[in-house]
Amino acid sequence: MSTYVYGITAATHPSLPENTSGVGDPPRQVRILKEGALAAVVSDAPEGLRPKRRELLAHQNVLSEIGADGCVLPMRFGSVAPDDQAVTGVLAERAEHYAERLKALDGRVEYNIKANHVEEAVLHHVMASNPEIRALAESNRQAGGGTYETKIQLGEMVAAAVKDKEAEDATALERALEPAADAVSVGPESTGWLANVSFLVKREVADEFLAAVERARGHMPHLEVRVNGPLPPYSFVEPGPAEPAGTAAGGADAEAG
Amino acid sequence: MTVVPAQQTGGGGGSSGLYDVLELVLDRGLVIDAFVRVSLVGIEILKIDVRVVVASVDTYLRFAEACNRLDLEAGPRKDPGLPDLVGEMTESGARGKSKGALSGAAETISDAFKQARDEGGSERETSSRPRARKAAPSRRKEEQE
Numbered sequence: 001m002s003t004y005v006y007g008i009t010a011a012t013h014p015s016l017p018e019n020t021s022g023v024g025d026p027p028r029q030v031r032i033l034k035e036g037a038l039a040a041v042v043s044d045a046p047e048g049l050r051p052k053r054r055e056l057l058a059h060q061n062v063l064s065e066i067g068a069d070g071c072v073l074p075m076r077f078g079s080v081a082p083d084d085q086a087v088t089g090v091l092a093e094r095a096e097h098y099a100e101r102l103k104a105l106d107g108r109v110e111y112n113i114k115a116n117h118v119e120e121a122v123l124h125h126v127m128a129s130n131p132e133i134r135a136l137a138e139s140n141r142q143a144g145g146g147t148y149e150t151k152i153q154l155g156e157m158v159a160a161a162v163k164d165k166e167a168e169d170a171t172a173l174e175r176a177l178e179p180a181a182d183a184v185s186v187g188p189e190s191t192g193w194l195a196n197v198s199f200l201v202k203r204e205v206a207d208e209f210l211a212a213v214e215r216a217r218g219h220m221p222h223l224e225v226r227v228n229g230p231l232p233p234y235s236f237v238e239p240g241p242a243e244p245a246g247t248a249a250g251g252a253d254a255e256a257g
Numbered sequence: 258m259t260v261v262p263a264q265q266t267g268g269g270g271g272s273s274g275l276y277d278v279l280e281l282v283l284d285r286g287l288v289i290d291a292f293v294r295v296s297l298v299g300i301e302i303l304k305i306d307v308r309v310v311v312a313s314v315d316t317y318l319r320f321a322e323a324c325n326r327l328d329l330e331a332g333p334r335k336d337p338g339l340p341d342l343v344g345e346m347t348e349s350g351a352r353g354k355s356k357g358a359l360s361g362a363a364e365t366i367s368d369a370f371k372q373a374r375d376e377g378g379s380e381r382e383t384s385s386r387p388r389a390r391k392a393a394p395s396r397r398k399e400e401q402e
Contacts, residue, residue: 051283056279056283060282073287075287075289076285076286076288078294079287079288079289079292079293080293081291086291086292089291090291112278119323123327137327140321145325146321151317152314152318152321154320155318155320158317158320158323158324162320185285196280198281228277228281234282237286237287238287
């Protein structure tokens with residue numbers, strides 16, 4: 001029976017979630033494998049496990065539970081070891097490394113911030129600050145919408161201006177929140193959001209971080225800012241928070257091996 | 258604009274926060290090379306397919322339409338709505354909220370991504386078709402079906 005691994009934590013963790021529901025249908029029971037000073041949170045791995053919403057949630061929920069009472073190194077979804085021995089083997093082999101990571105991340109949680117433009121507001125901004133665009137929009141409007149070519153021309157100018165504004169706002173948002181965080185990890189770019197940034201925040205100053213988010217929302221009302229956290233430090237398991245802020249991008253891809 | 262917001266709008270209010278978290282679960286976290294990862298066919302797409310370039314004819318036309326409709330006198334919308342508290346997921350609240358979202362939307366992430374992959378190839382053809390559109394490009398999915 002192969003073993004599904006949720007995360008690695010200290011054996012002294014005050015409330016290891018034994019008997020919690022894990023991945024699978026029916027949900028497999030969460031078990032703890034201890035090895036020296038470390039503990040792996042695992043369950044049996046269901047046959048044919050697929051990355052469905054329910055399974056991803058189960059993974060996240062188990063980790064949330066551990067993370068609420070102590071530090072955990074969250075595994076990426078879908079990590080399966082051949083058996084329990086293989087898990088404890090890895091813990092023994094890399095004990096020092098994981099202990100160091102747990103120490104470095106102790107008392108810290110991840111907040112993930114994603115931001116989008118409120119389209120109408122950003123279009124207003126772009127029009128207001130760009131006379132050329134304003135003029136073309138006006139002439140199109142007077143021409144009953146304009147020709148296909150002038151529409152494309154206008155759209156192209158607007159798209160470029162919006163893109164510039166996205167980059168500018170992403171930087172501004174990151175700068176506004178950075179001071180309240182220990183480390184920053186920039187997530188993959190996409191057109192689904194203009195900013196996707198994770199911040200490592202000390203638990204005791206989480207309020208300050210959230211206050212900084214509120215201030216940023218106030219200063220940039222044309223942004224829709226989404227906050228998710230506190231979360232286990234998914235984006236900071238490697239490299240460490242010792243990295244200067246802003247350079248930890250892509251840290252998620254680092255491997256333990 | 259892409260598969261990401263499509264997932265959000267399709268799943269109702271709570272799922273935007275949910276999606277934002279699942280992206281981390283899938284894409285970040287510790288990887289140990291001695292362990293196998295379950296097959297994520299359709300999921301690896303996330304990184305590639307969401308990078309749909311903003312610069313498409315479709316987008317241009319949409320922006321042009323939006324500018325035409327824009328009421329400049331009204332001024333920019335000052336308040337983009339209350340902070341997205343509903344979407345926030347906390348340790349204590351994760352459980353209850355997740356369950357609600359679960360029962361609300363049956364569609365799996367993998368299905369959504371698979372769909373995105375299937376459509377990836379047709380992206381360009383669709384874009385070159387001139388047509389006025391009020392909706393974001395993400396609606397393309399529904400229109401094609």
